[in-house]
Amino acid sequence: MNQNEEILSENNEAVTDNVPANEAAEVKPDAKEGDNQAELAKVQSELAEQKDKYLRLYSEFENFRRRTSKEKLELIQSANEQLIKALLPVADDFERAEKSFKGTESKDMEGFFLIYTKFKKTLDQYGVKVMEAGxxxxxxxxxxxxxxxxxxxxxxxxxxxxxxxEKGYLLNDKVIRFAKVVVGS
Structure with missing residues (x-):
């Protein structure tokens, strides 16, 4: 044996000589087991806390996603609202002109009626409906x-x-112009 090995073996014998074998075995596992259980409980509580945070964050994100998609859908449906509101007086003028031309039948009026029909179809295509208020x-x-x-x-x-x-109008079941009416008392 060389010198280093002899010194190591002497140190090991000295450490084991001072403490009885049964005491050393009993003290160390109990202390480690208690520490391990405390550490395990701490890790489990941290894990539960992190799971709770994750679930809350996930549900918050899902709510955000739903709300955003709903807002996008509403924005798309009502994107042309201002333009349509500006065109409603034109529709009123067409109706007034149609009433004034009712008695006259002329080839000149045919173009007017074609334009008015096309205008009404375009409004219908974009979800504009006349409010039924008779x-x-x-x-x-x-x-x-x-x-x-x-x-x-x-x-x-x-x-x-x-x-x-004055007729009222709906855009995708949303009132964009109220019908102006006279009420009996």
């Missing part, structure tokens, strides 16, 4: 704007629409 129907403040009240000509017209001054 004389005798119920007044609904969510859809109609009462510009005046007059004494009802008949008892059955009290609280109902007597006349429609």
């Amino acid at each position: 004389a005798g129907s119920e007044f609904n403040p969510d859809l109609h704007e009462a510009i005046t009240q007059i004494p009802a000509p008949e008892e059955k017209l009290k609280g109902k629409i007597v006349d429609v001054v």
Whole structure:
């Protein structure tokens, strides 16, 4: 044996000579087991906390994704709202012109009616609908704007629409212009 090996063997014998074998074996595993259990409990609590944070973050992200997709869909559906609102007076003018030309039948009017029909089809294509508000129907403040009240000509017209001054319009079931009506009192 060389000198280093002899010194190591002497040190090992000295350490084992000072502590009885059964005490050394009992002390070390109990201390390690207690430490391991405490560390395991700590790691498990940290894991549970991290899982909770993950679930909360995931659900928050899912809510954000749903909300964003809903907003995009609404934006797409109502993207042309301002343009359509600007074109509604043109539709009113077409209707007034059509009423004034009703009695006259002429080849010159044919082009006008073709343009008006195409204009109505284009509005329909983009989801614009005329609000159904005729004389005798119920007044609904969510859809109609009462510009005046007059004494009802008949008892059955009290609280109902007597006349429609300006048509209302819906864009994808959203009111973009309220119908202006006269209500019987």
